[in-house]
Amino acid sequence: MxxxxxxxxxxxxxxxxxxxxxxxxxxxxxxxxxxxxxxxxxxxxxxxxxxxxxxxxxxxxxxxxxxxxxxxxxxxxxxxxxxxxxxxxxxxxxxxxxxxxxxxxxxxxxxxxxxxxxxxxxxxxxxxxxxxxxxxxxxxxxxxxxxxxxxxxxxxxxxxxxxxxxxxxxxxxxxxxxxxxxxxxxxxxxxxxxxxxxxxxxxxxxxxxxxxxxxxxxxxxxxxxxxxxxxxxxxxxxxxxxxxxxxxxxxxWVTDRPDNPYGFYVxxxxxxxxxxxxxxxxxxxxxxxxxxxxxxxxxxxxxxxxxxxxxxxxxxxxxxxxxxxxxxxxxxxxxxxxxxxxxxxxxxxxxxxxxxxxxxxxxxxxxxxxxxxxxxxxxxxxxxxxxxxxxxxxxxxxxxxxxxxxxxxxxxxxxxxxxxxxxxxxxxxxxxxxxRGLFNENDKLASNDEEFLQRFQHAQVDYHQFQAIFTLPFASTCGDKLLFENGMTALGEAMKCAHHTGLPLVQSFSPRLSFAQALSSIQLLADSAIGKTRLNDMNDKPLLLISTKQELNEQEAWLHKQAQVFWEDQYITMSTLPLGAFKVSHENWLNHVADFKVQFNTPAEINTDTLPELIFYLDFDDQLAENTFTGTGALFKRRGELEIFNQKLPLPAGTAKLSFWLAFDNRHYDMPQPTLTVWDENGKQLSETKLNNRQTHNVFRQWVQISTHFEVRKNARYQLRIKGKYIGVDDLLIKPAGTNVLIRKSEGPDLFNNFVVDP
Structure with a gap:
């Protein structure tokens, strides 16, 4: 006892x-x-x-x-x-x-x-x-x-x-x-x-x-x-x-969640x-x-x-x-x-x-x-x-x-x-x-909604008119393959708004989110050439756009201009963003392509408003691959380094644009890393640039467009290498900046400036 x-x-x-x-x-x-x-x-x-x-x-x-x-x-x-x-x-x-x-x-x-x-x-x-x-x-x-x-x-x-x-x-x-x-x-x-x-x-x-x-x-x-x-x-x-x-x-209800995140060996x-x-x-x-x-x-x-x-x-x-x-x-x-x-x-x-x-x-x-x-x-x-x-x-x-x-x-x-x-x-x-540093004021998710909702009352805007919240700068992740971290502050402000209004967020920063759904979110800021698939599952109500005063990139700035600001302070702006902004821009692009086809109505594979010999295009249709972007073939390598080209380019001195499509393969947590290297005529390396492969919005199906502008040097040799796992490459195009190129495909859809033309 x-x-x-x-x-x-x-x-x-x-x-x-x-x-x-x-x-x-x-x-x-x-x-x-x-x-x-x-x-x-x-x-x-x-x-x-x-x-x-x-x-x-x-x-x-x-x-x-x-x-x-x-x-x-x-x-x-x-x-x-x-x-x-x-x-x-x-x-x-x-x-x-x-x-x-x-x-x-x-x-x-x-x-x-x-x-x-x-x-x-x-x-x-x-x-x-x-x-x-x-x-x-x-x-x-x-x-x-x-x-x-x-x-x-x-x-x-x-x-x-x-x-x-x-x-x-x-x-x-x-x-x-x-x-x-x-x-x-x-x-x-x-x-x-x-x-x-x-x-x-x-x-x-x-x-x-x-x-x-x-x-x-x-x-x-x-x-x-x-x-x-x-x-x-x-x-x-x-x-x-x-x-x-x-x-x-x-x-x-999701079948394509990431199952091999980064960090296992780290x-x-x-x-x-x-x-x-x-x-x-x-x-x-x-x-x-x-x-x-x-x-x-x-x-x-x-x-x-x-x-x-x-x-x-x-x-x-x-x-x-x-x-x-x-x-x-x-x-x-x-x-x-x-x-x-x-x-x-x-x-x-x-x-x-x-x-x-x-x-x-x-x-x-x-x-x-x-x-x-x-x-x-x-x-x-x-x-x-x-x-x-x-x-x-x-x-x-x-x-x-x-x-x-x-x-x-x-x-x-x-x-x-x-x-x-x-x-x-x-x-x-x-x-x-x-x-240490643990006790921070809860100015984001407070229990009282009244103070925050006064913003809408002062602007005479009913927040029920919005279907969801979108943020700029953009913040999101797609497993660990694509990552957008510039908009963390904006995402935090959006969480505050969602907490007080009940409006959901379009974006998510969850690493276990469905690949397809994460990609469709990222795609909302894609080039106007790409139709936004996520819109098909939304209604016609506008989005509430929350933006911080951070610098926006070109695509974000364009989207911000399509919205109408109704409230702002020294930190953020709240705007009304109609979904028509996405749809109209894509329709305008399709009309532009149609006009170009009428103007350059030839049976040639490559149609351009510059000299055809200045266009460098590889379709890889003679290569075997697990899947293709367009046509019948693509380059593929399971692991290691893949050399795409290593040669002089048929372009005059000036600015050129390089673009190609890289397979989004979810069997590995990372995206393959492309590198563009420039050599002079004596074999001396002039520059080496790792291309942006993790913050790109141009997503189409299970492919991501990698693009960059570079200066063409006389007699220089250009080498493009891609290192990683499950490397899939298709439809590579190099053209003088500012020019238009229509590629007619015998099998599959045509390409305009290396974007698929919707059938």
Whole structure:
């Protein structure tokens, strides 16, 4: 009875202490939760907006606040789908909370500590550590968590209690007293985690599988006896993954989402990101002799006490191995119940370091396609963080007990003081870094709409007349292949307007958006030669155009001139943009082409208002390719470098325009990189220019037009090379700037200035 009372007392003390520290750290937020944004940069603002807009205006699995008119699925836009759906029910049936999405999200992140701390305490207690020691250890491990730092942007990743929850429930399941009960809770936790973020169900799966592998290795001599328990654990691991993926797949109306994002081979952990702090006194000196760099996604510093444990293990292991014929590893595994978790954590750590994929086994990704969907493998090191810090706490307590048993009381307590002071300082630094610059005024997604709506009232404009919001400068992404980041400020202002009016955004900055839908958004700013396919799914109401005072490019400036400004201040303008602006410009282009055909009505393949011999055109119809832009052929190379031409050009001195069509192949996250190199007659390189391949709006079907103007030099040799994966090239045209060229195709549509003439 006394032991239970001690256990409960320290658990209560831990909760009270955690609450007090949270009150000190987050007092402004706890006082006015809806008035503060933890960050105003686009990623966190997007998370706030997606969560808040859904809570105010949407229901079901569909989020209609972005990617108008198609919307997007809750599971793919970092909007905490399971959680926000429950809150939606609360708002609808219990109490109105729809206007306080920002505050709810802020408080949830803060209170996640009150869920994580007792779970850490209970885990430490399961390994027979005394309550007072578990209290101190849980406190420092909890506030040192690498997930704390995600409070600046990746909000769902702040919910650090999920990993300790998976671990605690797995411990209880493995005790085999109530396996069905604890197993059911374990699967439920994995499923709920997966419906908050796909990363959590991935953490759950790989953790359980790693423990399964560790168990099979430890008990390899009793393989038959381990078969049935292994199947149980495998089922426990697989069911939540199948449920989450199955639910998302069954309710998703999109079939072409990106599945191989950039970062798999970049955003991973290494030894320095785990065992060294981001800053330490000798870092500058040591960096002169070795690379200590690491990606921030891989940061999961375990604290110097745990680092010393790791170093000691590495140094002692060969000594023990050499001294004994049958090495005794009890110095490492002093608690047998910890052994499988330590081995499992090590396996997960290797995975977070991109092992074995980065060491010549990249082909395995073809066999495991879901794995490559996680751009930040470094996050999986968080599992190792919790396991190894708990293990280190256990090791230090064993040393403490041994010193006491040898009547070295003073040394024993000095050891613990040193350990917890060091861990405490690391935790303090972690909290200071995580909370630095955190309390920003919520002037974007406030609960009161009246102040913002006065803009429309003063202008005598009814915002209901608009169907959606479009922003300039343009901001969007298409997986990681096309990226437009100049308009982040405008997109933030558009989110503010959408939050207060309910009008959806045409654009989306979600990396998991449908390729086709993302391309149709990007295409809205394409040349007038390209019909805007997205308009076919819109109604006839105008768009609300929100523009900042930033400099606009040529296409953006043209579109801005087609709109009528009705409100502006020193930061933004709001305008009415009729959809006819898009349609009329395309119709004018078609009429221009028709007039040109009448004027140059010849059977020749190339018709131009300049000398035909000055036109350089390659149709590649004699080449085999997986797909073509026009005609019967195109250049294609699966990977490497493809040389398109390397020769003198039949053009006079002056400005010329180069354009060609590059296949948009979604099997790789990046666009192939074209490079134009100029050589003089002696073979000396005069210039080398990487052509813009990521910020172009001229999209037609699954092809992107790459174009540039360049100066033609007499006797110079020009070389165009394209490097990358899945390179597809078709219809290359070089002509004097300002001239018109009509290319008549025997098969397929004609081209005018290298744009398809609609049939």
């Amino acid at each position: 006394k032991q239970k009372l001690t256990h409960a007392s320290f658990l209560i003390i831990l909760m009270v202490t955690t609450a007090a520290l949270l009150l000190i750290l987050f007092q402004p937020v706890l006082q006015h939760p809806n008035s503060i944004l933890f960050s105003k940069s686009i990623d966190p603002l997007k998370s706030y907006f997606n969560f808040s807009y859904y809570l105010k205006y949407d229901s079901g699995v569909r989020h209609d606040g972005i990617n108008y008119p198609y919307g997007d699925h809750l599971q793919y836009i970092n909007s905490h789908p399971a959680y926000v759906s429950v809150l939606k029910l609360v708002d609808k049936h219990l109490y109105p909370i729809a206007d306080y999405g920002v505050g709810i999200l802020n408080l949830t992140m803060i209170f996640s500590f009150l869920l994580g701390m007792p779970l850490l305490f209970l885990i430490l207690r399961r390994f027979e550590l005394p309550a007072w020691y578990a209290f101190l250890s849980a406190l420092v491990i909890g506030f040192l968590t690498p997930q704390f730092d995600r409070i600046h942007g990746h909000f769902e990743m702040v919910y650090w209690f999920f990993i300790p929850l998976f671990w605690y429930l797995l411990i209880r399941f493995r005790e085999d007293k109530k396996p069905f009960f604890w197993g059911s809770l374990l699967m439920l936790s994995g499923t709920i985690g997966g419906l908050i973020s796909a990363y959590f169900v991935a953490f759950y799966f790989i953790f359980l599988v790693a423990v399964l592998i560790a168990d099979l290795w430890i008990h390899r001599k009793q393989a038959r006896q381990q078969l049935q328990p292994a199947i149980y654990v495998l089922v426990l691991a697989a069911v939540p993954v199948l449920l989450v993926r199955g639910l998302a797949g069954a309710t998703d 955003y991973h952990a290494n030894l320095f990101s785990i065992f060294l702090p981001s800053e330490f006194p000798l870092k500058a000196f040591i960096s002169k002799y070795m690379d200590l760099g690491f990606q921030w996604e891989g940061r999961a510093f375990v604290g110097l006490p745990a680092t010393w444990v790791a170093i000691s293990l590495v140094m002692m292991a060969p000594i023990v191995w050499l001294r004994k014929r049958q090495p005794d590893w009890s110095f490492v595994f002093q608690h047998k119940a910890l052994l499988p978790y330590l081995l499992a954590g090590t396996l997960v750590l290797l995975f977070s370091m991109c092992f074995p994929f980065k060491w010549g086994f990249g082909f395995l990704l073809e066999l495991l396609p879901p794995v490559r969907q996680f751009r930040a493998l470094g996050r999986f090191s968080w599992i190792f963080y919790y396991i190894f810090t708990v293990y280190s706490a256990f090791i230090f307590f064993q040393l403490f007990e041994k010193l006491k048993a040898k009547n070295r009381q003073r040394s024993a307590y000095l050891l613990l003081i040193a350990v917890f002071v060091s861990w405490g300082m690391a935790a303090k630094h972690n909290t200071e870094r995580a909370t």
